[in-house]
Amino acid sequence: MSLAKQLNILDYALQGLWRRRLKTGGIVIIFSAVIFLAASFQFTIKALNNLVDQDLQATPEIIIQKMSAGRQESIPLDYIKKLKGIWGIRRVVPRIWGYYFDATTKANYTVIGLNYKKMPMGGLLDKALIKGSLLPGSGEALVGTGVKEALRLPAKGAMLSLFRPDYSLKALKVSGEFMPSTDILTTDTILMNLADSRDLFGIKPGLVTDLCVYVANPREVTTIARKIAARLPDTRVVPKSQIKETYREVFGWRGGFASICLLTAIAAFIIFAWDKASGMNPDEKREVAILKVIGWQTADILGLRFYEGFIVSFMSFLLGCSLAYAHVSFMGAGLFRPILTGWSVIHPEMVLRPGLEFSDIFLIFSLVVPPYMAATIVPAWRSAIIPPDAAVN
Amino acid sequence: MLIECKRITKTYRSDNKLLKAVDGASFTADKGDFVVILGHSGSGKTTLLSLVGGLTRPDEGEVLIHNTSNWQQSDQALSVMRNKTIGFIFQFASLIPSLNVLENMALPLCFGHHQHDCTALAYKLLEEIGLADKAKAFPGQLSGGQQRRVAIARAFMNKPEIILADEPTGDLDEETENDILAMFRRYNEQGCTFLVVTHNNELGVSQNNPRTLRMRQGVLHA
Ligand SMILES: Nc1ncnc2c1ncn2[C@@H]1O[C@H](COP(=O)(O)OP(=O)(O)OP(=O)(O)O)[C@@H](O)[C@H]1O
Numbered sequence: 318m319s320l321a322k323q324l325n326i327l328d329y330a331l332q333g334l335w336r337r338r339l340k341t342g343g344i345v346i347i348f349s350a351v352i353f354l355a356a357s358f359q360f361t362i363k364a365l366n367n368l369v370d371q372d373l374q375a376t377p378e379i380i381i382q383k384m385s386a387g388r389q390e391s392i393p394l395d396y397i398k399k400l401k402g403i404w405g406i407r408r409v410v411p412r413i414w415g416y417y418f419d420a421t422t423k424a425n426y427t428v429i430g431l432n433y434k435k436m437p438m439g440g441l442l443d444k445a446l447i448k449g450s451l452l453p454g455s456g457e458a459l460v461g462t463g464v465k466e467a468l469r470l471p472a473k474g475a476m477l478s479l480f481r482p483d484y485s486l487k488a489l490k491v492s493g494e495f496m497p498s499t500d501i502l503t504t505d506t507i508l509m510n511l512a513d514s515r516d517l518f519g520i521k522p523g524l525v526t527d528l529c530v531y532v533a534n535p536r537e538v539t540t541i542a543r544k545i546a547a548r549l550p551d552t553r554v555v556p557k558s559q560i561k562e563t564y565r566e567v568f569g570w571r572g573g574f575a576s577i578c579l580l581t582a583i584a585a586f587i588i589f590a591w592d593k594a595s596g597m598n599p600d601e602k603r604e605v606a607i608l609k610v611i612g613w614q615t616a617d618i619l620g621l622r623f624y625e626g627f628i629v630s631f632m633s634f635l636l637g638c639s640l641a642y643a644h645v646s647f648m649g650a651g652l653f654r655p656i657l658t659g660w661s662v663i664h665p666e667m668v669l670r671p672g673l674e675f676s677d678i679f680l681i682f683s684l685v686v687p688p689y690m691a692a693t694i695v696p697a698w699r700s701a702i703i704p705p706d707a708a709v710n
Numbered sequence: 711m712l713i714e715c716k717r718i719t720k721t722y723r724s725d726n727k728l729l730k731a732v733d734g735a736s737f738t739a740d741k742g743d744f745v746v747i748l749g750h751s752g753s754g755k756t757t758l759l760s761l762v763g764g765l766t767r768p769d770e771g772e773v774l775i776h777n778t779s780n781w782q783q784s785d786q787a788l789s790v791m792r793n794k795t796i797g798f799i800f801q802f803a804s805l806i807p808s809l810n811v812l813e814n815m816a817l818p819l820c821f822g823h824h825q826h827d828c829t830a831l832a833y834k835l836l837e838e839i840g841l842a843d844k845a846k847a848f849p850g851q852l853s854g855g856q857q858r859r860v861a862i863a864r865a866f867m868n869k870p871e872i873i874l875a876d877e878p879t880g881d882l883d884e885e886t887e888n889d890i891l892a893m894f895r896r897y898n899e900q901g902c903t904f905l906v907v908t909h910n911n912e913l914g915v916s917q918n919n920p921r922t923l924r925m926r927q928g929v930l931h932a
């Protein structure tokens with residue numbers, strides 16, 4: 318098969334698609350819409366994972382929680398001493414992490430009490446705050462955008478009143494806000510210092526909810542986690558990778574469910590395309606027969622159909638992917654943010670940045686082009702084996 | 711020998727009845743021959759032509775072109791033979807409706823020719839049939855006779871050794887018919903072999919040394 322001949326067939330395919338531009342355009346539009354949805358999902362999940370990775374940068378490598386009867390309970394600060402001498406631990410910082418249910422807004426907020434001055438990367442926290450925010454001092458708190466909106470807090474300096482377990486009120490002054498770009502992790506967060514959170518939740522002195530372990534070399538996390546677990550048998554030791562996994566699973570499950578719906582849609586479309594292509598009309602039949610009389614072989618007709626299928630599916634792939642990329646990065650995946658981040662009561666206002674990864678593009682390509690070609694192979698074959706004498710009578 | 715038909719038979723099955731469209735037909739034709747095939751409607755003339763041209767596979771017997779049996783070669787070789795050796799003029803409209811006249815003409819040369827040469831040759835042939843001004847028209851914009859003439863011109867595009875023509879002048883007026891027959895004679899004089907199917911007893915008269923074969927119910931008589 319000479320190159321010139323292949324180019325001629327390709328040329329004929331392009332001309333044919335152009336002649337049938339209405340039909341071609343229709344298929345490309347429907348197909349790229351389906352691809353657009355699938356690719357948007359893929360990109361959104363990727364972007365959410367990137368976001369989590371990025372936001373978790375400053376968080377501790379390992380978290381230790383005390384367990385009793387399979388449930389979490391407060392952990393004594395004394396445990397910190399028991400970790401002395403484990404090589405590779407940079408610092409252990411106590412933390413109070415809890416959930417506060419606000420009856421009026423029917424929302425759950427995440428309350429975090431930290432001694433951020435003792436945190437090795439406490440400085441990074443500043444970067445997550447909007448301009449003019451201050452790290453909370455005693456009696457002060459930082460809030461996420463979701464909290465601010467839900468409670469309709471006017472601005473910095475507003476007072477936040479929360480109930481202690483005995484229904485007495487605890488007032489906190491808002492010293493700043495988290496940046497919307499960190500929403501995925503911080504939107505429902507109220508951050509305060511350790512003493513205030515202990516007061517709010519009524520936790521006894523000398524106890525916290527968990528201990529944060531910062532590690533010098535991230536590659537040693539597993540070893541260190543194992544050593545901690547051995548020394549503190551009544552605790553659960555959670556490395557950061559596991560937290561990431563949890564997030565990924567949440568997105569993955571939702572994404573996976575949606576992907577199945579979309580694959581069904583793609584399959585339906587391909588069946589439609591197949592159906593459409595298999596009902597060959599007499600004109601098409603005649604055209605093939607004439608081409609054969611004139612000297613085209615079965616393989617040439619097959620090649621023609623192959624080029625047509627490839628051009629249609631590849632164009633749809635390009636169009637769908639580009640639109641999806643624009644949708645996710647410039648419009649924040651507006652179409653399905655509710656499904657993907659709906660796990661929080663408050664909808665995060667995050668900025669999504671899908672990294673354009675070859676693996677994603679390739680995945681989408683392989684879900685689109687080969688199946689389309691496979692779906693059209695039978696009709697292509699049926700068209701190719703039309704005998705030349707079909708044109709004679 | 712250029713064309714050699716050896717006892718070819720083609721049977722069609724319709725409504726569970728077997729119909730021998732061509733029944734043991736044998737004949738030969740050499741370079742430069744002009745063979746007229748006469749016969750009533752339904753006598754198997756079209757079937758015979760498509761057997762000779764390698765469009766239809768015979769049930770029995772074989773057709774040899776340049777001493778090569780049509781159906782004992784690969785699909786590719788047979789296609790090349792149809793492309794290079796034969797020009798086929800169909801009994802009925804055979805232009806692709808979505809291509810204009812020039813594009814229809816260029817189809818046989820689609821493989822391995824320069825666009826420019828194609829166009830030049832197409833114009834020369836359109837000139838010969840008197841339709842040079844219709845080069846950009848689509849088949850739907852032409853009369854039946856004009857479409858027929860374009861189809862005739864297309865058959866000559868690949869400079870074939872053999873022209874298989876099925877009622878080529880069936881729906882043409884006398885004057886146009888004479889033009890086409892004169893064109894046939896010119897190509898015939900240059901050595902092109904013709905196999906022409908017709909109802910018209912007089913068609914052969916216009917040619918130099920016509921040979922007439924008659925078909926009756928699938929059987930070929932000299
Ligand atoms: N594909 C086919 N299937 C079934 N029968 C066919 C087919 N092609 C031709 N026939 C039958 O074979 C016989 C010969 O047909 P053919 O077309 O060769 O006749 P013809 O001599 O060309 O007739 P006409 O002068 O009307 O064109 C006819 O009876 C026709 O019905």
Ligand SMILES: [Mg+2]
Pocket residue numbers: 755756757801876
């Ligand atoms: Mg006929």
